[in-house]
Every structure is written in structure tokens, then in C-alpha cells.
Amino acid sequence: MGDYVWFHDVSWHASYAVYFFVIGILAGLSFISYGSWRTPALRPLREKTAYASFVLLGLGGLLLIADLSQPLRFLNILNPAYLNFTSPLAWGALNIVAFGIASVIYIRTLRKGDEQNGKLLALITALLALGLPIYTGFDLAVHQSRPVWNTPIMPVLFVAMAIASGSAVGALLAAGNAEAQKVLREYMLWSAGAVAVMLVSIMGTTNYGGAAEELTFALMTSGTMGLIFVGVGFLAGSVAPAVLLFAPIGRSQGVVMVSALLILVGSAALRYVLLMAPQQVQTLF
Amino acid sequence: MSEGSKVSTGGSKKRYAMVVDTRRCIGCMACQVACKAEYDTPLGVNRTWVPYKVVGKYPNVKKQFLPRLCNHCEDPPCVRNCPVEATFVVEDGGFVLQRYERCIGCRSCMAACPYNARFMLPSHRTYTPITNVVDKCTFCFHRVTQNLVPACVQTCIGRSRVFGDLNDPNSEVSYLVAKNATQVLRPEQGTKPHVFYIGADRNTTEIGRDAYRKPEVMELERSAFKRNFKI
Numbered sequence: 398m399g400d401y402v403w404f405h406d407v408s409w410h411a412s413y414a415v416y417f418f419v420i421g422i423l424a425g426l427s428f429i430s431y432g433s434w435r436t437p438a439l440r441p442l443r444e445k446t447a448y449a450s451f452v453l454l455g456l457g458g459l460l461l462i463a464d465l466s467q468p469l470r471f472l473n474i475l476n477p478a479y480l481n482f483t484s485p486l487a488w489g490a491l492n493i494v495a496f497g498i499a500s501v502i503y504i505r506t507l508r509k510g511d512e513q514n515g516k517l518l519a520l521i522t523a524l525l526a527l528g529l530p531i532y533t534g535f536d537l538a539v540h541q542s543r544p545v546w547n548t549p550i551m552p553v554l555f556v557a558m559a560i561a562s563g564s565a566v567g568a569l570l571a572a573g574n575a576e577a578q579k580v581l582r583e584y585m586l587w588s589a590g591a592v593a594v595m596l597v598s599i600m601g602t603t604n605y606g607g608a609a610e611e612l613t614f615a616l617m618t619s620g621t622m623g624l625i626f627v628g629v630g631f632l633a634g635s636v637a638p639a640v641l642l643f644a645p646i647g648r649s650q651g652v653v654m655v656s657a658l659l660i661l662v663g664s665a666a667l668r669y670v671l672l673m674a675p676q677q678v679q680t681l682f
Numbered sequence: 683m684s685e686g687s688k689v690s691t692g693g694s695k696k697r698y699a700m701v702v703d704t705r706r707c708i709g710c711m712a713c714q715v716a717c718k719a720e721y722d723t724p725l726g727v728n729r730t731w732v733p734y735k736v737v738g739k740y741p742n743v744k745k746q747f748l749p750r751l752c753n754h755c756e757d758p759p760c761v762r763n764c765p766v767e768a769t770f771v772v773e774d775g776g777f778v779l780q781r782y783e784r785c786i787g788c789r790s791c792m793a794a795c796p797y798n799a800r801f802m803l804p805s806h807r808t809y810t811p812i813t814n815v816v817d818k819c820t821f822c823f824h825r826v827t828q829n830l831v832p833a834c835v836q837t838c839i840g841r842s843r844v845f846g847d848l849n850d851p852n853s854e855v856s857y858l859v860a861k862n863a864t865q866v867l868r869p870e871q872g873t874k875p876h877v878f879y880i881g882a883d884r885n886t887t888e889i890g891r892d893a894y895r896k897p898e899v900m901e902l903e904r905s906a907f908k909r910n911f912k913i
Contacts, residue, residue, distance in 0.1 A: 473786050
């Protein structure tokens with residue numbers, strides 16, 4: 398065509414999507430740990446989810462630091478003299494640290510068997526965990542020039558995905574425990590349904606947007622990216638588990654386990670596409 | 683680079699801007715070369731670049747050039763998004779600059795910039811020790827504070843690029859912006875860019891037509907483009 402196009406690089410690579418996935422699961426597990434104080438059926442998961450959540454925090458933190466091109470400068474983000482509070486990343490860094498501290502205190506309380514303070518600490522940890530998917534959603538939503546990212550629904554979508562993927566891991570951890578799986582089935586059903594509805598809403602507004610939005614929609618619904626997003630993320634990872642869990646067979650443990658696996662694979666795919674696809678068109682500007 | 687360097691000598695603050703008269707651009711890429719020489723910009727990345735489109739219908743065709751650089755926005759999303767204030771606006775002059783020693787390399791500013799003006803410096807450079815941090819056009823802050831124009835403006839043989847103080851009613855940029863129909867890139871983003879284009883074709887200021895190709899085809903061209911930049 399005789400055009401000279403400068404191909405720019407995407408800013409955030411797939412490792413960031415892995416971080417989103419890990420942080421979502423750990424937030425969901427924290428919710429379950431707190432839920433165990435309110436719902437007796439989840440009691441066997443209390444310690445397991447608290448420990449798993451803390452381990453994933455370490456993994457997520459390492460991923461985040463390794464993704465920086467200057468990993469040793471990660472402490473800059475905690476330097477009060479440098480912090481820029483208009484950036485969601487700054488809030489996120491503080492949230493991660495606060496969550497880590499709360500998790501350590503909570504786990505110590507669990508090990509001591511201190512029931513009185515345990516519930517309060519579980520609540521604080523869960524509230525701080527809620528901040529993690531919210532900040533990751535805002536992290537994308539504040540970029541006004543990016544289609545799909547720049548929607549107010551993004552933090553809500555990340556919270557729903559965190560509940561879905563955390564409950565899925567919880568359901569796998571609770572294998573053989575019919576009572577716990579019954580509760581987690583409810584969590585997975587409604588969160589997977591909410592994710593599917595929000596995806597339809599986001600894709601609808603994207604398709605009816607401007608040139609960049611329409612191109613991004615085309616990218617997300619065709620080719621390899623389309624297969625990952627629509628096939629794996631939306632249909633297999635959100636709609637199918639919601640339908641399976643809603644159907645009369647949804648109460649059987651086998652279906653709950655299959656749905657949990659589908660949700661995990663689907664939410665990983667969704668995070669990958671939601672991160673990568675909206676960056677593609679911009680690289681051609 | 684000293685943040686304390688004085689730009690204005692009088693009482694009022696300056697607001698530097700660049701006017702790019704695309705009717706005068708001949709696509710010699712001298713601006714790109716001058717910038718590369720000034721900053722030892724590595725292969726594969728650029729502070730300024732000159733893409734073009736071939737427009738018209740044979741035999742009446744021409745190349746429409748669109749010199750690009752950081753727009754030194756009035757409301758820069760990159761500054762807002764940097765978690766450690768590694769990028770900032772110099773109040774006097776409006777330069778958007780980078781603190782290399784503070785940048786953590788999270789690339790949040792790159793994601794925020796609607797103009798792709800920012801890039802990551804590679805880990806190995808021949809002469810310059812600044813690596814693995816985000817870099818961008820500085821409007822040649824070090825030259826402007828010495829009463830020189832930016833390197834790209836200095837070298838532009840068609841006088842397509844004009845640089846000056848918008849707050850000075852007698853400056854050439856003020857005259858050009860006042861007397862000509864100008865446009866900025868992506869005004870809908872609300873960034874209030876300070877690079878003004880005269881004669882820019884809507885065809886060139888929008889997302890490239892390559893974007894309308896199939897992703898697989900696009901990827902082939904992208905990998906061919908990037909092949910020579912693996913350093």
C-alpha cells in the first residue's frame with residue numbers, strides 16, 4: 398500500500414496477566430477464609446485458604462517485581478517522598494503491603510487459635526483483599542485512550558473474576574467436602590454469571606464505539622485472540638460453568654469440580670485477552 | 683538534566699510548543715537522524731519518527747508525512763499514571779520530562795500515552811549508561827535552556843518544524859497557530875497537546891489502515907519490521 402507504519406511495542410506483556418490471575422485467586426481465597434467465620438460449612442477451608450492466599454501473595458509480588466525493568470527499584474514505590482497518589486499503581490503497592498501485613502497477623506492468630514481476634518482480622522484481610530482486584534481494574538480503567546480498558550465496569554469485573562477464580566480454587570481444595578462445595582457452588586454460579594453479563598456489556602459498548610474500539614472488537618472476536626476470548630474465556634470459562642452449575646446436575650461434586658476447572662482456565666484466558674488485545678491497535682498509531 | 687534550570691528570564695512563564703507544517707515536510711528524515719545523534723537513541727526506538735501514507739489516485743499521488751514526537755501535553759496522562767513521579771511537567775516551559783534515576787520501569791506511562799511517544803531503553807547501549815528505563819522526547823530541554831532550538835527543528839531543511847513560546851505573541855509559533863488552521867493529534871483524549879499540525883490529513887492522523895487487516899497478516903508485517911531491531 399506504500400504506507401510506512403511504525404510498529405510500536407505493547408506496554409504490558411503476558412506476565413502481567415499471570416499476575417492478575419494470581420492476585421485474583423488470592424483475593425477470592427481471602428474472601429472464603431473470612432466466609433468461614435460466618436458460614437460453618439466453610440470452616441474446614443479457613444486455614445487452607447489463608448495459607449494459600451499468603452503463598453500466592455509471595456508469588457504475585459515476585460512476578461510484579463520481576464516484570465519491572467528495574468526490579469531493584471521496587472522500593473521506590475513505597476517511598477513516601479516519591480509516591481504519586483494519582484496513580485492506581487501507587488495505591489495498589491500500598492494495598493499489597495497492607496494485605497501482606499494483615500495476612501501474617503491473621504495467620505499467626507489462626508495458629509494460636511485465637512477465635513476472638515481471628516474474625517476481626519479475617520474481615521480486615523478480606524477487605525484489603527477486595528482492594529487488590531479493584532486496584533488492578535482501575536489500573537486498566539484509567540487509561541483513557543485504550544478501548545475496553547477505559548470502562549468504569551472494569552474494577553467490578555475484576556472483583557467478580559476474583560470471586561469466581563478464588564471459589565474455584567476453594568472448591569478444588571474442598572474436594573470430598575459436600576457441604577463446603579454446596580456453598581462454593583453458589584459463589585461460582587453467581588460470579589461466573591456476573592462475569593458473563595459484564596463481558597457482554599463491555600463487548601457491546603466496544604463494538605458500538607469509534608474506530609479503535611471497533612478494531613479492538615474485531616481483534617477480540619476473530620482469529621487466535623477470538624478463540625481464547627470468546628471460546629475459552631467467555632463460553633467455556635463463564636457461560637458453560639454458569640449453565641452447568643445452574644442445571645439440576647450442578648449439585649453433584651463432579652460437576653462442581655469440572656466447573657471449577659473451567660472457571661480457572663477461563664479466567665486466565667480472560668485476563669490475558671483483556672490485557673493484551675486492547676493494546677494491539679494502539680501499537681499502530 | 684537539572685530541573686532547576688531557568689527557562690524564563692522575565693516575569694511571565696513560557697509555554698513552548700512546536701508547529702509542524704506538513705505541507706513543507708519532504709520526508710528526508712533528517713529530524714529523526716538529528717534526534718538520534720543528539721541523544722544516542724538506540725536502534726528500534728525513536729524520540730521522533732516520520733510515518734507516511736501514500737494518498738491520492740494514480741497518477742496524482744503523493745506521500746503525506748506526519749512527523750511525530752511527544753506532544754508535551756498540558757494534561758499529560760503519563761504524569762498522572764507514574765506511581766513514583768518519575769515523570770513530571772516543568773511548570774515554566776511546559777516540558778514533560780523524565781527522572782531516569784527514579785523510574786522503576788513499570789511502563790505505566792507507556793500504556794497511558796495516547797501517542798506512543800514513550801519507549802523502553804534497551805539493556806545495552808554503546809555510549810550512554812542510561813538503560814532499562816522509559817525514555818521520550820524532551821523538546822530538547824538542555825538546548826532550549828541555552829537559547830537553542832531543538833535538534834530536529836535546527837536540522838529541518840524545509841522549515842517544516844517551528845519551535846517557540848506560545849505565550850509570546852511575537853513568536854513564530856504564535857503567529858502560525860493564529861494565522862493557520864491547525865490540528866492536534868487525538869484531541870478527544872483531552873490531553874491538550876502542544877504539537878500543532880498545519881495541513882495534516884485526517885487520513886494520516888487516525889489509526890493506520892494496516893489495523894484493518896487480519897491480525898495474522900498484521901503480525902507477519904510486525905515481525906518483519908522488528909526483525910532488524912533485535913539487539
